[in-house]
Amino acid sequence: MMNGTTISQPRWPIRLDARPFLIAISGVVVLILTALLLGVILMSFRAPPAGGGHYTLNGYRDVFQDPFTYKVFLNTALFSIMTVAVALFVAVPLAWVVERTDLPGKSLVYVLMSLGVLMPGFLTAMGWTFIAHPRIGLLNTLLMDLFGFERGPINIGTIPGMAFVQGLGLAAVSFILVAPLYRAMDGSLEEAGAVHGMRIVRRLWSITVPLTLPGIVAASIYILILAMSAFEVPAFLGLANKIFTFSTYIYIQANPHEELPRYDMMGATSMLMIFVALLLTWGYFRILKASHHRYAVVTGRGYRPKLFELGSRWLWVWCFIGLYFLLAKILPLLLLVYISLVPYPQPFSLASFSEFSLEHYRLFLGSKLARQAALNTGLLVVVVPTVCVTISFILSWIVIRSRVAGSYLFDVAAFLPHAVPSIIFAVAAAYVALFYLKDLLPLYGTIVLLMAVYTLVYISLATRGFNGALLQIHRELEEAAQVSGLRTGRVILSILVPLLAPAIVNLWLWIALLSFRELTMASMLVKSGNVTLPMVVWGYWSGGQMSGAAAAALVSIALMVPLIILYWLFGRRVQAVSVAP
Amino acid sequence: MITIRRLNKRFQRGEQTVYALNEVNLTVNQGEFFVLLGPSGSGKTTLLRCVAGLEKPDAGEVIIGERAVYSDKQGRFVPAEERGLGMVFQSYAIWPHLNVFQNVALPLMKGEAKLPKAQLAQRVDEALRLLQMDTMRDSPATLLSGGQQQRVALARALALNPKVLLMDEPLSNLDARLREEVRTEVWDVVKQLGITALYVTHDQVEAMALADRIAVMSEGSVLQVGPPLELYRRPKSRTVAEFFGSMNWLEGKVGPGGEVQTEIGPLEAELEGNAGGEMILGVRFEDVQIMDGTARGANQVEGQISRRVFLGDSILYEVIVGRKKLCAKTSADLNWQGRVGLQLPKEKLVVFPR
Numbered sequence: 049m050m051n052g053t054t055i056s057q058p059r060w061p062i063r064l065d066a067r068p069f070l071i072a073i074s075g076v077v078v079l080i081l082t083a084l085l086l087g088v089i090l091m092s093f094r095a096p097p098a099g100g101g102h103y104t105l106n107g108y109r110d111v112f113q114d115p116f117t118y119k120v121f122l123n124t125a126l127f128s129i130m131t132v133a134v135a136l137f138v139a140v141p142l143a144w145v146v147e148r149t150d151l152p153g154k155s156l157v158y159v160l161m162s163l164g165v166l167m168p169g170f171l172t173a174m175g176w177t178f179i180a181h182p183r184i185g186l187l188n189t190l191l192m193d194l195f196g197f198e199r200g201p202i203n204i205g206t207i208p209g210m211a212f213v214q215g216l217g218l219a220a221v222s223f224i225l226v227a228p229l230y231r232a233m234d235g236s237l238e239e240a241g242a243v244h245g246m247r248i249v250r251r252l253w254s255i256t257v258p259l260t261l262p263g264i265v266a267a268s269i270y271i272l273i274l275a276m277s278a279f280e281v282p283a284f285l286g287l288a289n290k291i292f293t294f295s296t297y298i299y300i301q302a303n304p305h306e307e308l309p310r311y312d313m314m315g316a317t318s319m320l321m322i323f324v325a326l327l328l329t330w331g332y333f334r335i336l337k338a339s340h341h342r343y344a345v346v347t348g349r350g351y352r353p354k355l356f357e358l359g360s361r362w363l364w365v366w367c368f369i370g371l372y373f374l375l376a377k378i379l380p381l382l383l384l385v386y387i388s389l390v391p392y393p394q395p396f397s398l399a400s401f402s403e404f405s406l407e408h409y410r411l412f413l414g415s416k417l418a419r420q421a422a423l424n425t426g427l428l429v430v431v432v433p434t435v436c437v438t439i440s441f442i443l444s445w446i447v448i449r450s451r452v453a454g455s456y457l458f459d460v461a462a463f464l465p466h467a468v469p470s471i472i473f474a475v476a477a478a479y480v481a482l483f484y485l486k487d488l489l490p491l492y493g494t495i496v497l498l499m500a501v502y503t504l505v506y507i508s509l510a511t512r513g514f515n516g517a518l519l520q521i522h523r524e525l526e527e528a529a530q531v532s533g534l535r536t537g538r539v540i541l542s543i544l545v546p547l548l549a550p551a552i553v554n555l556w557l558w559i560a561l562l563s564f565r566e567l568t569m570a571s572m573l574v575k576s577g578n579v580t581l582p583m584v585v586w587g588y589w590s591g592g593q594m595s596g597a598a599a600a601a602l603v604s605i606a607l608m609v610p611l612i613i614l615y616w617l618f619g620r621r622v623q624a625v626s627v628a629p
Numbered sequence: 630m631i632t633i634r635r636l637n638k639r640f641q642r643g644e645q646t647v648y649a650l651n652e653v654n655l656t657v658n659q660g661e662f663f664v665l666l667g668p669s670g671s672g673k674t675t676l677l678r679c680v681a682g683l684e685k686p687d688a689g690e691v692i693i694g695e696r697a698v699y700s701d702k703q704g705r706f707v708p709a710e711e712r713g714l715g716m717v718f719q720s721y722a723i724w725p726h727l728n729v730f731q732n733v734a735l736p737l738m739k740g741e742a743k744l745p746k747a748q749l750a751q752r753v754d755e756a757l758r759l760l761q762m763d764t765m766r767d768s769p770a771t772l773l774s775g776g777q778q779q780r781v782a783l784a785r786a787l788a789l790n791p792k793v794l795l796m797d798e799p800l801s802n803l804d805a806r807l808r809e810e811v812r813t814e815v816w817d818v819v820k821q822l823g824i825t826a827l828y829v830t831h832d833q834v835e836a837m838a839l840a841d842r843i844a845v846m847s848e849g850s851v852l853q854v855g856p857p858l859e860l861y862r863r864p865k866s867r868t869v870a871e872f873f874g875s876m877n878w879l880e881g882k883v884g885p886g887g888e889v890q891t892e893i894g895p896l897e898a899e900l901e902g903n904a905g906g907e908m909i910l911g912v913r914f915e916d917v918q919i920m921d922g923t924a925r926g927a928n929q930v931e932g933q934i935s936r937r938v939f940l941g942d943s944i945l946y947e948v949i950v951g952r953k954k955l956c957a958k959t960s961a962d963l964n965w966q967g968r969v970g971l972q973l974p975k976e977k978l979v980v981f982p983r
Contacts, residue, residue, distance in 0.1 A: 533740025
């Protein structure tokens with residue numbers, strides 16, 4: 049009945065298959081990631097002058113013989129544990145309430161929490177400085193006036209203070225990690241408790257908590273890793289007070305006051321940090337794996353259990369939520385606005401209100417630095433997500449679909465930046481660019497180096513997202529295209545890209561936002577020529593110009609708004625797949 | 630049309646090596662409707678995927694038409710997109726971002742069998758008309774019912790004018806009533822176009838209804854190949870016999886007169902090659918006939934009904950004969966009680982050495 053040839057002649061004399069090309073791209077990326085980690089190892093064993101010295105254990109000796117290292121270690125441990133405690137204190141009850149009760153306005157909580165993830169840590173840290181700095185913090189000046197203290201009784205620049213601010217920030221991440229646990233839990237398990245006469249508190253304590261405990265422990269370890277490698281809050285709050293955690297310790301090692309940086313010591317400190325981070329990551333996966341059979345119990349069939357009726361208690365819940373947002377976002381932001389409008393940080397008074405001016409904004413906006421930073425940041429926001437999403441898509445496809453032997457190694461490599469603190473990747477990139485590539489490829493101090501390092505580090509995030517999205521797409525959809533004559537490249541373009549479009553858009557916007565606010569990696573890589581907006585803020589702040597920093601930070605946030613609106617419109621439909629370090 | 634020689638395929642499951650295909654040999658003739666039948670894990674789907682080019686075998690040969698598409702000796706593996714086949718998947722694999730027309734048209738636009746624009750619409754419409762889907766030409770794929778998706782999947786495969794059509798459990802996601810309807814349609818279309826069909830299923834009724842020939846597979850090997858009636862009446866092994874319906878099994882020994890001495894008395898059977906020694910006799914539930922309560926002739930026994938199960942179109946009786954329980958299935962119109970006679974017809978007994 050149907051006429052025509054069964055198979056047309058090949059259109060090209062040479063058949064170009066996309067597969068080897070895609071595998072090659074993935075291979076190169078994986079090689080670079082591995083090379084950067086090897087760079088850290090190399091760095092830790094080479095005596096000064098950096099890049100030229102002989103191999104030695106001096107770096108390790110000097111790091112491990114120095115009592116200060118142990119102080120930093122202890123600081124980091126305390127800071128991380130307290131951070132987790134604060135974050136879980138907010139996130140776990142909130143997750144349960146949102147998933148398991150009839151709380152009105154739940155979707156708003158979700159939106160606020162996902163947007164909360166995007167608010168840069170340095171913004172909150174700056175805000176809290178103006179609230180609880182022992183000398184200029186408004187809360188402290190208020191207490192001093194009221195009770196006649198000599199010094200402000202509250203100091204945000206301490207380990208508990210930093211952990212409080214960091215915990216408020218990571219509560220949003222914890223919420224996104226913990227909420228699915230309660231969503232996936234089979235509600236009939238709780239209902240069985242109710243039918244057999246258990247009251248709500250009993251039910252929570254003896255059924256819900258034990259069932260979701262492995263998931264919560266796993267989330268805690270994840271948060272612990274993020275806290276351990278956090279840079280912004282310890283830098284903005286702790287450095288001035290000479291309280292260091294791992295990241296800020298590496299930062300001052302790289303920027304010493306007098307002598308040249310000791311790269312071997314930085315390498316040794318990084319190795320210690322990598323060791324701890326890998327240990328925690330291993331524990332994270334162990335727990336996830338061990339709890340898998342429990343998840344099998346936990347994951348119920350499609351039916352939705354009856355939600356717990358809060359009655360009039362919903363008001364209390366919203367007060368709790370409101371208090372959290374007040375402390376974590378609103379108050380710090382308001383303080384920033386106030387400080388940016390007055391000539392220098394000072395308590396509220398009629399005089400201070402009468403002195404309001406836009407002078408700091410005028411100075412910042414008029415500076416050449418600001419224009420250059422805005423241009424660089426704009427470049428990063430366009431290039432990094434585009435390259436990163438493309439590479440990650442390819443990597444995920446190779447890992448999930450291609451069945452190339454050993455492709456899981458690609459996945460392990462792509463996951464590395466998740467386990468290894470991003471500041472270390474930046475250190476390694478700076479070191480390699482400075483001492484090994486400088487003649488061949490003079491990247492140090494250029495915007496290209498920032499683009500490359502951001503892209504490499506965010507691959508770990510985007511591949512998690514694509515792995516999940518690809519697993520949701522039935523393999524037979526691709527096979528059907530293949531059997532009906534489409535080559536690999538066309539299968540990807542005609543079938544996968546349209547089907548994955550929501551995930552692609554979501555990840556693109558997410559990575560764009562992360563690139564915009566990124567400070568940790570920039571702190572190791574930025575010289576004058578490749579300055580970014582967050583680095584300008586950091587420059588003002590560390591130079592003591594707090595009001596200027598506040599104005600610059602607020603301008604940066606304002607520039608972020610269009611991206612956030614885009615994310616709101618197009619990206620939100622897919623749940624934020626992964627969370628920022 | 631399809632020749633498979635000594636095909637092998639192993640999978641690594643952790644420490645264990647699973648032989649999904651073990652020295653498989655098969656020939657499918659031009660225009661034949663050939664069914665691969667077997668339980669899950671028997672290797673039937675792997676075999677189909679090896680023919681499609683979606684799976685690469687470890688050793689052997691696959692020849693489609695005149696062309697070797699896989700050969701370990703020649704080191705040749707033709708990828709799926711160059712084999713020019715049509716295939717219907719278990720999940721239908723209808724691309725959800727395209728409408729009905731686009732689903733059928735995409736392979737003709739972007740695939741190896743690329744058509745000029747002018748012919749494209751005509752070819753797609755022809756295929757849709759063949760499957761009575763021409764009225765839904767512009768419907769989005771996500772709004773189609775299971776049966777409609779199935780028709781689009783078939784239209785997409787047939788629009789390519791393939792010489793060979795592969796089908797992987799295409800009816801298993803449809804409900805029972807629709808399954809029979811679509812089954813008939815599939816058979817009609819395949820026969821009307823005269824193409825060669827290779828069809829995978831685990832349902833013996835489906836296999837018997839569709840197949841010119843069936844290959845029964847188990848644990849990666851082909852147990853028996855033949856027309857449905859032959860497999861039903863002359864199975865070569867207990868596994869094959871049981872695959873086509875429930876059996877009563879009796880142990881026995883050949884006596885001096887050529888009859889078989891069994892647990893329930895002597896039975897006549899066609900021994901063929903199986904002369905002498907211990908053997909096992911099988912008879913299908915539906916081949917055991919129930920009569921009045923006395924055994925009168927050859928291959929008849931007496932027993933007591935212990936249970937009656939009403940199955941709708943038939944009744945299943947469990948009858949205790951001596952110490953043995955036999956099952957018989959009869960038309961639902963007859964209603965037996967108490968002591969009955971059972972006839973085990975000689976020509977319907979199958980005999981295997983024990």
